[in-house]
Amino acid sequence: MFTVMIVDDEPKLRLGLQSLIPWQELGYEIMGTAANGNEALRVGEEQIPDVMLVDIRMPGMDGLQLLQEIRRRGWDTHAVVLSGYADFEYAREALQYGVEGYLLKPVNREELSTLLLKLHGQISAERLTKRVHQEAKSQEWAVYSLLSGSHDLVNVSMDELAESLGMDWPKYQIVLIAFPGLHPEEDERIRSFRDRLVTAYATDSQGVVLYFAPYTVLLLANTLDGELGRANLYRELQMLSGEIRSQMDVAAGETVLALDQIPNSFRTARSLLERSFFYDKGRVLTLETPESYRQTSSCSKDNSLLDGEEVSFRLYYLVDVGHAGAIHSLLDEAAGLMAVNGKGETEIREQFFYLANETLRKISPRLWSESIYPGEPAQFLAGIYSQRFIRDLVSYVTAVMERLARCADYTSRDNEMKRLLDFIERHHYENLRLETLAGLFNYSSSYLGQLFKNHTGEYFNAYLDRVRIGKAKELLTQGWKVYKVAEKVGYSNANYFHNKFKKLEGQSPSSYQKKSVRDEYSL
Structure with missing residues (x-):
């Protein structure tokens, strides 16, 4: 039964309302009446009514003043305003004080009964939610104490504690929810998510929800059953988390x-979240979840990578x-x-930062501008x-590097060998190896070597030396010193350069340089 107070300065109306409405059938009882606002406050100090029927026009403290005062005091009272035709506009001001409705005098029995039935359902739902939150707070305390290692639970029987809190479940499982990059203590969206989670799981004792920095913790009474159970939970959490x-x-x-073993479940979930980078996104991580690259058989055996x-x-x-x-x-x-x-x-x-940065540092600025990337390299x-996530x-x-590769200008080259020769021409001074180039062009090194010999008439190393x-x-x-020339064209050893030069040109680099100077002066 919910309690009702009738506040009106007309004795006949107070008496009439008590007999007009079938209060008990509607789930109410009259706890008292008052002739004005001051009297209503005195009665309410002893017991705050669930519903208050308030006349607008009363001597001393009128209805609006009464509503304003009970809101100031924080009373959890639902108010219905009664007014005459002349007070209709005046009564509308009462809406700012959160009244549930207003009725014109003389009061219509059916109209008031309908409103009271609606209020009964609303108050019942509020009471249930309040009770759930109160019970949840006790459960939250127990779970928080266990996870934090609090001494509050020393010498406490876990069986008795679980039973007293309605948590004597056959199994327990901790689910941790994190929002990396957001501040759980400050972000209203995370607090709203936790409230929705409480409604979804604590209302019918499916679990306990609490905040254990930096995680939202969900202790499940019905543990997750296989991949389908995990997928269903993830979808529901997605829905509850909104934006x-x-x-x-x-x-x-x-x-x-x-119950006292839930810290073990917590530690496992936390270790999984700490390695979430290595898993595929869009799932609940468990000990059974494979990491993205867990199977070594699917990974390269090329340790040079x-x-x-x-x-x-x-x-x-x-x-x-341009090999995107x-x-x-x-x-x-x-x-x-x-x-x-x-x-x-x-x-x-x-x-990966190093790889991307080194590539951007070496490429022509033209490629970046032509890639039309929406932003600067930084x-x-x-x-x-x-x-x-790693993937x-x-x-x-990959996406940005492929953009750049597609902008490489190879429209004038009619086959891959021409592209390869052009590449060697532009990068002759670097540590070029046939094995590396074969990988770049998707060939085996032996096959590319044969293609190269057929196309140029020379083996790769001989061709590179000639370039x-x-x-x-x-x-x-141009007058460069010999050792500087050796470094510039890709030979780290000057003696090796000297021997190669003499073998191909029939004279040493210094002799060639002197001869070229004499020839220039003789012109």
């Missing part, structure tokens, strides 16, 4: 059989020769190899650190 769903990470610990300089070398060349199709494979294999070899999230991010590089990181860098010596002759003619 911040894309920033949500979820992990579930193992199922435990006793652990060498940042080697991968940088290959990535830049793929972009430079091979970029994802290279970066995906490098990421997978780093993951299965125990590289951490920070190290992998830094490696913005792209900063975005590497905002990728929350997203690979895709993010380098040709470039060296130009520099020697």
